[in-house]
Amino acid sequence: MMSSSSPSLSPEMLKFELWKGSVKEDFWHRLVALKLDVYRLDDKPLEIRGYFAPSLHQNYLQLRYESFHSESNIGSGSATDHGIGSSMQCSVPGTLYNANTKEEFAAFDKRTLMNKEAEKLWNDICSSKAIEDCTLLNRFFVISYADLKKWRFHYWFAFPALVFQPPVTSSGFHPAVEYFNEKEGADVMAACMSWRRSLSRDKPFFLLHMNDNRIDARPIGDWVDCQQGGKVIVAFYDPCQDIRYPGWPLRNLIMLAARHWNTKTLQVLCYRENKGQADLELSLVGDVIIPEYPDLESSSHIPNAVGWERSIQAKGPSKQGPKVIDLAASMDPKRLAQSAADLNLKLMRWRILPTLNIDLLSNTRCLLLGAGTLGCQVARGLMAWGIRHITFVDSGNVAMSNPVRQSLYDFNDCLNGGKPKAEAAAESLRRILPGVRAVGIKLTIPMPGHTVSENEVSDVMETCRQLHNLVNEHDVIFLLTDTRESRWLPTLLCANADKVAINAALGFDTFLVMRHGHGPSVCQLDLEGNSQHAGQGYLEDDRKIRLGCYFCNDVVAPEDSTINRTLDQQCTVTRPGMAPIAAALAVELAINVLHNSLRAAAPADNGSSSDVEPLSALPHQIRGSAANFSQLLFMGTAFSKCTACSPQVVAEYQQNGFEFLKLVFNHPTYLEDLTGLTDLIKSTNEISIDWED
């Protein structure tokens, strides 16, 4: 029926062209994400899939985003834009051995790995599993080491092929167009294309059964059936390009034929396409002569396997060795910065801090009142913890004396009178990490004792409204200003909105870092987060200790402290080490609070029992001193007559709003009357008079 147009030559040892492996960048991105977030230290072999097509311009086995058939969508981007052209591609099972260290990668026992793969292959052939699912004949594996810090990936493909001993011979392979006449060629092409478009297209080995002038494409499991009449050509998707040699997949197919089909020769079509069409000039036809393999009778004798990819990167005559790709150079630097910034945090979760809630932190909105020595340092600490939403409030401009102590500014920020501090700080954060959402707002916090004149009223009212909204729109509020009285309104607003308030204040060689207790209107947040309000009366919850605020230890209302101060009292005259320490502790404390579902209502815990959980220590107050390098923890309960967080004050604010605030700004002692402090002091004085008698 068919005429061979090629001269028949004496059989020679058959050579095969080795696969090429290729990795799309999105594969590495997904591996990085999965490694950091899911696998972590787990270095079990991973089942992956490779993709190939018998096409002129896709002559490789490719790894890409979808190679990980993880259900989770972890990783960069989604799979939707990664599948272009894949409908004509065939997927192949593989294994990824990703080492945790470069040394482990270098120490992989490649012989053992290859033998393991040979065993899988041989078992699949012997058990006929490979006849059912012929993609198993194309099984591959990859060893790799991903340097997640530098975005450098070391990898080495292996395409295991069982070894014939003695070798298979052939009288040669030639372009199919020389082998088939025109009619046959057209029929072969039609049969192949129909296979490629059928549901069986992902079976990369098939039979061309020629009978009664018809050519049908059939699964390799039909071999015996096809022997009943007509002629059979074994075809396979050939990813290789050489017009002299068949591609690598043929090797394992021959091994399967030798084991199962009881034949001495095979006629083979190396099926190749160009631009999505069968191409008989590229495709090869040849015969394979299978020698006797007595060993194959026993499934327990596993043939050797070969197939480590050669690489132009590799040294030496064998061209064998791992490839390296450095993605950092080609990646968008901003994206790289983003992922690098998260790297340390994700690494913490691998081993030392598995409960770290990175998503929680990246969604937490932090309001920093004050962008000075403390504010700058707190913002840096928050960034390092993965907080990505930071708002600064400050009334000043960057002064020449700032940069040496305030770590977000430099000399250029001071020129021409200085940039507004809050905006300069936000800009600086964006220079550190382009993706951060940082905002700066220039605003002077209204303060008790800082009188509001009639023509300032509307401005101050607007400022109060703005601050009220800012507090409500953020999750954690840091009080980092440089006077006592500027902390009063924020303390009240935090108590009113039941926000987490973290306070840091500096002395010359001392500091105080504390968290305020929960708002007085909230008795207790249960673990499900349902709040149980005490109703109208803002009664103290006697079931639970409420922690104090910054003003709870005071028996006088805050007042203007800035009048008549000499220069050394006006400036932040502190030992330079105090601010970074206090700021760092404020951030560490805030992170721990955020990891407690009770938030501000969480009881004080000095971490004595913190062996179990590193984020559990929740002291109320940390006081430190550089005079003797000491650091001590304190706890204080809320004071029922507190001028900032007591039920009366919060209720008064809720009922009278700005009118109440205006009274306080102009007459701070009003707070003492309101809370009953005046009476308390009077009675205390009377007692002391008695004593003198």
Place this chain on the structure above:
Amino acid sequence: MMSSSSPSLSPEMLKFELWKGSVKEDFWHRLVALKLDVYRLDDKPLEIRGYFAPSLHQNYLQLRYESFHSESNIGSGSATDHGIGSSMQCSVPGTLYNANTKEEFAAFDKRTLMNKEAEKLWNDICSSKAIEDCTLLNRFFVISYADLKKWRFHYWFAFPALVFQPPVTSSGFHPAVEYFNEKEGADVMAACMSWRRSLSRDKPFFLLHMNDNRIDARPIGDWVDCQQGGKVIVAFYDPCQDIRYPGWPLRNLIMLAARHWNTKTLQVLCYRENKGQADLELSLVGDVIIPEYPDLESSSHIPNAVGWERSIQAKGPSKQGPKVIDLAASMDPKRLAQSAADLNLKLMRWRILPTLNIDLLSNTRCLLLGAGTLGCQVARGLMAWGIRHITFVDSGNVAMSNPVRQSLYDFNDCLNGGKPKAEAAAESLRRILPGVRAVGIKLTIPMPGHTVSENEVSDVMETCRQLHNLVNEHDVIFLLTDTRESRWLPTLLCANADKVAINAALGFDTFLVMRHGHGPSVCQLDLEGNSQHAGQGYLEDDRKIRLGCYFCNDVVAPEDSTINRTLDQQCTVTRPGMAPIAAALAVELAINVLHNSLRAAAPADNGSSSDVEPLSALPHQIRGSAANFSQLLFMGTAFSKCTACSPQVVAEYQQNGFEFLKLVFNHPTYLEDLTGLTDLIKSTNEISIDWED
């Protein structure tokens, strides 16, 4: 003898043109320097000098650098370039009332101050002291407030003039050229110029004695003599420009005349110059008619005084009020930054930390080994303390993950593979404070266990030499690298050179900050700084406890710890707060050590007795933990078999240099043999075997 060429008018009340005050910028710079470094909170009135000349283009009393006749050279610049033209200027005594606060400035009791000056003037006139030193008649004073932070100066000149009641009258003043004939004019000019060029030139009042066709300039003390024959014109250096009225200095001269000279009229020459020459067109001549002042007979009745300067800045019809100058805008920003950076430190010395040795710190050279999370933060702390000489050593480039934790880098430093870290850190310091002397050196510290191959030997030897020199050229060495073994060579070099070594190391939520003890070759530095070497044998000094180094607690030599580390072990996986805290404490500790004359040899002092002196606390080790927010102090003595600082190791280094180091790099256990640790461990093991029996 003389003919009046001017028409004689009926006498009218005489008006005087008020002085103008002027301040050269260098006066403010010197005031800032003196205030910060010398006067501090002391607000006593200051004796100063003003300068003026009777010149067309210098019609004011000027304050400048030399106005402070302090012996100290404190202040910006030297006096040499400030005295140009001053040889023809006359100096005048004055008083500066410089307030400590803006509120005090506003509250100055101007009437009282003026009365006080009137009293001084009147006393000087009555006592004839003002005849001896007639500059006293030009006495002035200034009230001021210097905002040293913003370089804004509020000031107000007063030129006290005693008030005549009833007023002095005159028939008018006219240009001298109209009064004298040509010959007289030439003679007057010659007499005046000779006075101006004589040793008496700084006497701004003098007499022109006309007798026998001669005109002589004579001191005002010669009045009575001159009355013996001829005619006398009273002359004064007139700083004013008005061609109708005499200048302000004449007022107090008339008062002196009224008190002492028993005359009803005075003929007056308002002497004025142009381009350094007497100018009779500018100069005025007129007569003054002195009414009867019976009050002047009594020296106890002090006349009133007037003379607050008018200012175009002042509001209201009287144009009286303080002037304000804002130097920040006109100053060289770099110089401004320099002074601003020192401001907080100088303010510390005012009250809270008088022993702070700013000069010592600004001359201290600090070597930072490692420019990572710790190095960046240590450098910032040192800058804030006024350290101005910082050298970074680091082997790396800025990576994308660095900026969020390493506070001297931003996103741009990471692009294109990243800048070399040490140089980027130095650049960043210069951006913060342009005047700082920051240097970055890219260098890999050779380490025990990091084998040196034969072709690396010369490079590593050069690196060791470089490190040796760097340690010797600096005063304080900070060990801030991220492995144990990289601290070994620096520890040895510090012990060898007896340098202050400050060590900071991080765990996940812990840190250690310590200072190393002094070198083993130094027994004791006495208070005069004379070292008492123990001679050849490097014997331990048994009179004094030597503090331990980082390796003194170990019984094994350091070795390569970087092999086979997973990613989370390679990266600095620490709670972000640890580095800023440890860095800040390392700096505070270093500052305290620098303030102790024993430096590294200072005994451990945990600051329990530090009420006296805030810089005296000198703990040996500070260990902190964020697990329970604790911080504890420890003390450990030097270990005689220490692999880094023991006498044997230092002696071996001194004797065999690089050959010894090479042995250690390639065979770290050599250290254990050398120090006797090997034997120690062996004997310990033998003991434990005995125990098992």
